[in-house]
Amino acid sequence: MSLDIDYYELLEVERTADEAALKASYRKLAMKYHPDKNPGCGDSEARFKAISEAYDCLKDPQKRAAYDRFGKAGVNGGAGGFGGGNGADFGDIGDIFESIFGSAFGGGRQQRGPARGADLRYDMEIRLEDAFTGVTREIQVDVAARCETCDGSGAKPGTRTNRCSTCAGHGKVRAQQGFFVVERTCPTCQGAGEVIADPCNSCHGEGRVDRRKTLTVNIPAGVDEGTRIRLSGEGESGARGAAPGDLYIFLHMARHKVFEREGTTLFTRAPISFTTAALGGEISIPGLDGKKHDINIPAGIQSGKQLRQRGAGMPVLNGRGHGDLVIQIDVETPTRLTARQKELLCEFRETETGEECPASQGFFGRIKEMWDDLTD
Numbered sequence: 553m554s555l556d557i558d559y560y561e562l563l564e565v566e567r568t569a570d571e572a573a574l575k576a577s578y579r580k581l582a583m584k585y586h587p588d589k590n591p592g593c594g595d596s597e598a599r600f601k602a603i604s605e606a607y608d609c610l611k612d613p614q615k616r617a618a619y620d621r622f623g624k625a626g627v628n629g630g631a632g633g634f635g636g637g638n639g640a641d642f643g644d645i646g647d648i649f650e651s652i653f654g655s656a657f658g659g660g661r662q663q664r665g666p667a668r669g670a671d672l673r674y675d676m677e678i679r680l681e682d683a684f685t686g687v688t689r690e691i692q693v694d695v696a697a698r699c700e701t702c703d704g705s706g707a708k709p710g711t712r713t714n715r716c717s718t719c720a721g722h723g724k725v726r727a728q729q730g731f732f733v734v735e736r737t738c739p740t741c742q743g744a745g746e747v748i749a750d751p752c753n754s755c756h757g758e759g760r761v762d763r764r765k766t767l768t769v770n771i772p773a774g775v776d777e778g779t780r781i782r783l784s785g786e787g788e789s790g791a792r793g794a795a796p797g798d799l800y801i802f803l804h805m806a807r808h809k810v811f812e813r814e815g816t817t818l819f820t821r822a823p824i825s826f827t828t829a830a831l832g833g834e835i836s837i838p839g840l841d842g843k844k845h846d847i848n849i850p851a852g853i854q855s856g857k858q859l860r861q862r863g864a865g866m867p868v869l870n871g872r873g874h875g876d877l878v879i880q881i882d883v884e885t886p887t888r889l890t891a892r893q894k895e896l897l898c899e900f901r902e903t904e905t906g907e908e909c910p911a912s913q914g915f916f917g918r919i920k921e922m923w924d925d926l927t928d
């Protein structure tokens with residue numbers, strides 16, 4: 553006959569009690585329940601045996617560690633695990649587990665209890681203008697938040713939780729799976745180590761309820777596609793009062809009418825007329841800084857030439873200064889000429905010597921040489 557009571561409770565000590573305290577309490581209780589002192593009392597005898605069993609376990613640091621992690625199943629090897637009761641040491645088995653499976657099965661006491669709340673992801677699209685200046689946005693998220701009625705405990709106010717009897721409060725149980733003994737989350741209490749006798753009406757024992765939260769997000773200047781902003785503790789609330797997760801804002805850049813962006817460089821293509829290209833001139837580009845940037849076009853500029861306006865690009869995220877604004881020139885060939893314009897161009901062509909266009913003169917010169925070589 554054995555009593556299914558937690559060893560620490562049986563010995564009437566705290567879980568943190570040291571060896572001396574254990575021993576003292578055991579002696580006192582053993583005297584009290586010793587069969588010789590209580591002849592004919594079955595209850596006392598059972599109690600005495602249970603106390604002895606508890607003390608035998610807890611006085612051995614390795615067995616105590618196994619008990620703390622796995623409960624009675626860990627110490628008794630009741631499932632007929634590694635060697636059952638023939639002296640197999642469960643402390644060692646714990647070590648074997650850790651060396652085989654790594655920390656996934658390790659952890660121990662600190663990892664007991666309900667899991668931390670999940671991290672959440674929120675995708676947000678912002679305009680290039682907002683990324684340039686930085687912006688504050690309010691967002692609304694539906695997130696599992698701590699239940700106010702029960703303050704996250706899951707138990708109806710005024711009621712208490714009970715230690716889970718399946719796992720003796722450890723939140724984990726061990727089970728034989730083929731050759732291995734596997735530790736898993738207790739199915740009765742889902743790792744909480746406690747069961748709720750009288751669940752809170754607002755959250756049905758979950759300790760959290762879905763709630764719409766309005767959050768203010770400060771988006772700094774210089775953010776880019778894929779920048780993540782972490783709102784610490786604004787994720788899902790943990791079950792039954794465990795720590796909440798974080799909320800991650802994933803930023804996406806909306807397409808801009810005029811500019812493309814490469815890091816801190818702003819880039820745009822500016823088509824100019826062939827007369828401006830030939831004679832030179834000036835174009836005006838509005839920057840994201842709200843200023844007009846007058847760009848000088850030197851006479852004779854070619855298509856593809858890039859003009860750089862220093863410091864008119866995107867700000868450096870969490871830093872100082874700005875990148876550049878790069879304007880790529882595309883010389884546009886006119887396609888809708890009036891009769892008069894055609895006349896003028898024909899007249900212009902008659903004045904051409906080839907010297908005006910050294911690149912094409914050079915190219916056709918080389919082609920002619922090639923032809924002459926081939927036909928020699």
Ligand SMILES: [Zn+2]
Binds near residue numbers: 702760
């Ligand atoms: Zn509640």
Ligand SMILES: [Zn+2]
Binds near residue numbers: 716740742
């Ligand atoms: Zn449990």
